Amino acid sequence: xxxxxxxxxxxxxxxxxxxxxxxxxxxxxxxxxxxxxxxxxxxxxxxxxxxxxxxxxxxxxxxxxxxxxxxxxxxxxxxxxxxxxxxxxxxxxxxxxxxxxxxxxxxxxxxxxxxxxxxxxxxxxxxxxxxxxxxxxxxxxxxxxxxxxxxxxxxxxxxxxxxxxxxxxxxxxxxxxxxxxxxxxxxxxxxxxxxxxxxxxxxxxxxxxxxxxxxxxxxxxxxxxxxxxxxxxxxxxxxxxxxxxxxxxxxxxxxxxxxxxxxxxxxxxxxxxxxxxxxxxxxxxxxxxxxxxxxxxxxxxxxxxxxxxxxxxxxxxxxxxxxxxxxxxxxxxxxxxxxxxxxxxxxxxxx
Numbered sequence: 001x002x003x004x005x006x007x008x009x010x011x012x013x014x015x016x017x018x019x020x021x022x023x024x025x026x027x028x029x030x031x032x033x034x035x036x037x038x039x040x041x042x043x044x045x046x047x048x049x050x051x052x053x054x055x056x057x058x059x060x061x062x063x064x065x066x067x068x069x070x071x072x073x074x075x076x077x078x079x080x081x082x083x084x085x086x087x088x089x090x091x092x093x094x095x096x097x098x099x100x101x102x103x104x105x106x107x108x109x110x111x112x113x114x115x116x117x118x119x120x121x122x123x124x125x126x127x128x129x130x131x132x133x134x135x136x137x138x139x140x141x142x143x144x145x146x147x148x149x150x151x152x153x154x155x156x157x158x159x160x161x162x163x164x165x166x167x168x169x170x171x172x173x174x175x176x177x178x179x180x181x182x183x184x185x186x187x188x189x190x191x192x193x194x195x196x197x198x199x200x201x202x203x204x205x206x207x208x209x210x211x212x213x214x215x216x217x218x219x220x221x222x223x224x225x226x227x228x229x230x231x232x233x234x235x236x237x238x239x240x241x242x243x244x245x246x247x248x249x250x251x252x253x254x255x256x257x258x259x260x261x262x263x264x265x266x267x268x269x270x271x272x273x274x275x276x277x278x279x280x281x282x283x284x285x286x287x288x289x290x291x292x293x294x295x296x297x298x299x300x301x302x303x304x305x306x307x308x309x310x311x312x313x314x315x316x317x318x319x320x321x322x323x324x325x326x327x328x329x330x331x332x333x334x335x336x337x338x339x340x341x342x343x344x345x346x347x348x349x350x351x
Contacts, residue, residue: 010100019104025240025264028108028294028301029079032170035107036191037177038084038099040149041140044197048173048181053165057133057202060124067167067181073114076164078187079295081108081266085190085217085230089337096337103238103344108264108298111185113166117159119201125155131204132158134184137197145211151195152208153186162187162297165198187297188232188268190338192217220335227335233268234341235327237275237302237319240264241346252348259306263317265290266299270322275302281314281345282329288317308350316343 006014017038024034048067056062084105089096099105116132136149157163166185167174174180179196186193192212207213213229220227240262243254265272275288288304306315318327331342 006100013099017099020107022241025238029110029170030107032175035109036084036105038191041138043176044137046137046181046197051181053198054200055119055123058126058129058205059203063123070114070167073118075112076115077110077112078162079108079110079298080185080187081299082191082194083233085192085338088331088340088342091331091340092333092337098337109169111164111166112168113164115161116163116165117161125203128205129155129203131155131208133202133204133208134195134198135200136195137199142211143215147211149195150210151193151212190230190233219338223335230338234339235267235319235321235325236341237265237317238263238344239315239317239346252346254308254348254350256308256310256350259308260303261306262303264299265302265319267321269325272300272319273322274320275317277304277317279306279313279315281316310350313348313350315346315348318343
């Protein structure tokens with residue numbers, strides 16, 4: 001934890017990862033180069049012509065598949081919003097030492113591939129399977145533990161038809177930084193679940209107890225408590241900043257008059273049913289028009305007309321999903337800086 005400025009280690013992380021520029025909220029589907037990116041370890045250099053993936057564990061017919069084998073299965077395409085579980089972490093005080101995200105760790109892409117359910121049907125899982133473990137080719141040391149990057153899903157989650165092994169992003173082959181030649185996409189779940197550079201899929205008869213489940217990506221209010229596993233994305237709304245920016249502060253400059261404010265909102269627990277906008281940092285709230293999402297697990301566009309008067313203003317928005325979950329006004333502190341979905345504030349000078 002830190003109450004000091006960003007350290008060199010965090011700057012190094014920030015230099016190799018990047019967030020979504022807020023003006024890119026204009027795009028329903030995020031261009032590949034603008035989609036947020038987080039890599040835990042190094043990006044593996046994988047020759048797609050030699051790549052294979054084992055499917056093994058508690059199965060009747062273990063398999064090793066390549067890209068040609070995947071191409072023989074029914075294709076699936078889903079537009080999915082991905083958000084890093086640590087999005088918003090940099091706003092906490094004291095700040096957890098890790099990738100210092102503000103609001104920008106998000107993006108929406110069109111992912112194409114084959115369903116995990118179809119792959120598992122090929123290997124015939126045993127009746128005692130409880131989880132499915134996904135292992136990537138990326139390796140590193142975290143918390144003093146040498147490891148391959150691994151995450152598991154409960155069997156029923158892995159069998160959802162929209163959970164896919166993706167080989168394409170926005171109708172193009174996966175780029176190296178996004179998991180080429182194949183990665184996992186789990187719509188609705190935070191980004192740590194979407195294992196990149198897949199090496200194997202293993203069916204387990206006991207819950208996975210690896211580092212990324214036991215120690216990392218757990219919501220804890222105290223360092224020594226077991227906490228709970230982070231899973232589905234909490235609701236969030238982001239405003240596309242209006243006008244033009246002041247270079248350093250990113251304060252927005254707009255001219256007085258009617259301004260259509262726009263943004264995107266999403267949740268991993270259900271569709272967004274309400275977005276409220278306040279031009280005075282929460283003193284008054286106004287309902288925005290929420291539009292249909294392009295896919296079940298993609299963000300909703302929204303808009304609201306603001307009659308802007310001269311002066312300094314702070315605009316905020318908040319989303320509510322179909323389960324009644326909404327955004328808090330202030331970030332809720334936790335040890336790892338996860339699930340920080342407090343409202344975004346955009347400072348605007350009206351001239």
